[in-house]
Amino acid sequence: xxxxxxxxxxxxxxxxxxxxxxxxxxxxxxxxxxxxxxxxxxxxxxxxxxxxxxxxxxxxxxxxxxxxxxxxxxxxxxxxxxxxxxxxxxxxxxxxxxxxxxxxxxxxxxxxxxxxxxxxxxxxxxxxxxxxxxxxxxxxxxxxxxxxxxxxxxxxxxxxxxxxxxxxxxxxxxxxxxxxxxxxxxxxxxxxxxxxxxxxxxxxxxxxxxxxxxxxxxxxxxxxxxxxxxxxxxxxxxxxxxxxxxxxxxxxxxxxxxxxxxxxxxxxxxxxxxxxxxxxxxxxxxxxxxxxxxxxxxxxxxxxxxxxxxxxxxxxxxxxxxxxxxxxxxxxxxxxxxxxxxxxxxxxxxxxxxxxxxxxxxxxxxxxxxxxxxxxxxxxxxxxxxxxxxxxxxxxxxxxxxxxxxxxxxxxxx
Ligand SMILES: [Ca+2]
Ligand SMILES: [Ca+2]
Ligand SMILES: [Ca+2]
Numbered sequence: 001x002x003x004x005x006x007x008x009x010x011x012x013x014x015x016x017x018x019x020x021x022x023x024x025x026x027x028x029x030x031x032x033x034x035x036x037x038x039x040x041x042x043x044x045x046x047x048x049x050x051x052x053x054x055x056x057x058x059x060x061x062x063x064x065x066x067x068x069x070x071x072x073x074x075x076x077x078x079x080x081x082x083x084x085x086x087x088x089x090x091x092x093x094x095x096x097x098x099x100x101x102x103x104x105x106x107x108x109x110x111x112x113x114x115x116x117x118x119x120x121x122x123x124x125x126x127x128x129x130x131x132x133x134x135x136x137x138x139x140x141x142x143x144x145x146x147x148x149x150x151x152x153x154x155x156x157x158x159x160x161x162x163x164x165x166x167x168x169x170x171x172x173x174x175x176x177x178x179x180x181x182x183x184x185x186x187x188x189x190x191x192x193x194x195x196x197x198x199x200x201x202x203x204x205x206x207x208x209x210x211x212x213x214x215x216x217x218x219x220x221x222x223x224x225x226x227x228x229x230x231x232x233x234x235x236x237x238x239x240x241x242x243x244x245x246x247x248x249x250x251x252x253x254x255x256x257x258x259x260x261x262x263x264x265x266x267x268x269x270x271x272x273x274x275x276x277x278x279x280x281x282x283x284x285x286x287x288x289x290x291x292x293x294x295x296x297x298x299x300x301x302x303x304x305x306x307x308x309x310x311x312x313x314x315x316x317x318x319x320x321x322x323x324x325x326x327x328x329x330x331x332x333x334x335x336x337x338x339x340x341x342x343x344x345x346x347x348x349x350x351x352x353x354x355x356x357x358x359x360x361x362x363x364x365x366x367x368x369x370x371x372x373x374x375x376x377x378x379x380x381x382x383x384x385x386x387x388x389x390x391x392x393x394x395x396x397x398x399x400x401x402x403x404x405x406x407x408x409x410x411x412x413x414x
Pocket of ligand 3: 372373374375376377382398399400
């Protein structure tokens with residue numbers, strides 16, 4: 001019994017030591033809890049500050065909010081745990097009071113307490129790690145906060161730059177509006193100009209069409225002219241050929257003319273010779289009472305005689321009464337008679353009014369005195385033609401009775 005009491009005292013002493021240790025531990029945990037509470041409050045303040053500063057940062061705020069919620073949950077769990085520990089401590093105190101009553105219960109309780117202590121140790125370590133993690137996260141948050149602060153400063157700078165840019169843009173906008181007004185005026189002027197240019201273009205189009213028509217007409221005229229030119233060219237070629245032929249002909253003619261000239265010269269010489277000879281002949285003929293004129297010989301009688309006797313007179317010389325064959329012969333014969341009248345070889349005795357030459361030919365060209373022939377005379381039988389010397393050669397004929405006497409002119413061909 002004494003030994004059991006000693007043992008029990010020893011156990012009690014140990015338990016008392018354990019209780020004191022647990023109380024110390026509990027007291028430390030309470031301090032830790034207070035420190036954690038202070039730390040938690042500090043963190044909450046930091047979070048609140050962060051929330052206040054970075055409300056705009058919704059995602060990060062939500063993260064912090066979640067983190068805060070977690071921390072609050074953890075805090076609540078720790079508070080519950082703490083409450084449990086307090087209750088357990090109370091229970092342990094109550095049990096320690098009753099330790100003497102039930103050693104097994106105390107041992108069991110001790111064992112449970114040891115387990116609880118281990119668990120609490122683990123929890124404590126976990127809390128320490130979480131606190132460290134919280135500090136790490138806090139530092140990371142601080143870094144992020146600084147980054148956000150920098151970002152905010154950059155944003156503020158950019159905002160200021162954007163405001164400057166905006167005011168520049170407003171100035172540029174005013175300038176652009178002024179330029180737009182000027183450009184609108186220019187546009188109206190250009191539209192007017194364009195409208196004038198369109199009119200000019202239409203006028204030019206009309207002019208162009210007219211020119212095209214004129215060009216076509218010119219082409220048509222040109223083609224016609226080309227045809228005419230070809231014709232003229234052909235004509236010119238023909239003319240050239242003709243000219244060449246004419247030149248040849250001309251040369252021939254020149255040659256012929258030269259020959260003819262030579263011939264003419266010869267003939268002139270011959271004619272002159274003949275004239276000389278004729279002069280001699282005329283002289284000789286005159287000596288026999290004959291005159292030569294154009295291939296005929298003429299002779300005027302020296303006495304007057306009736307027409308029939310005159311004809312016989314001529315026949316004796318191989319001639320006949322003169323037959324006037326031309327105006328020249330008439331003038332020549334008239335020149336022969338001087339101031340004498342002379343019978344012509346002309347009569348209408350056979351058929352009154354129908355005059356015939358002695359060579360049997362009809363009278364075609366006559367040189368009657370005006371009013372003749374009148375078939376006058378006492379018996380109205382003017383049937384023989386006579387030249388009246390006192391009348392002009394070409395109006396010198398009369399009809400007289402054939403038994404009247406007159407000189408006669410004989411003619412014979414050479
Ligand atoms: Ca004659
Ligand atoms: Ca008559
Ligand atoms: Ca008469």
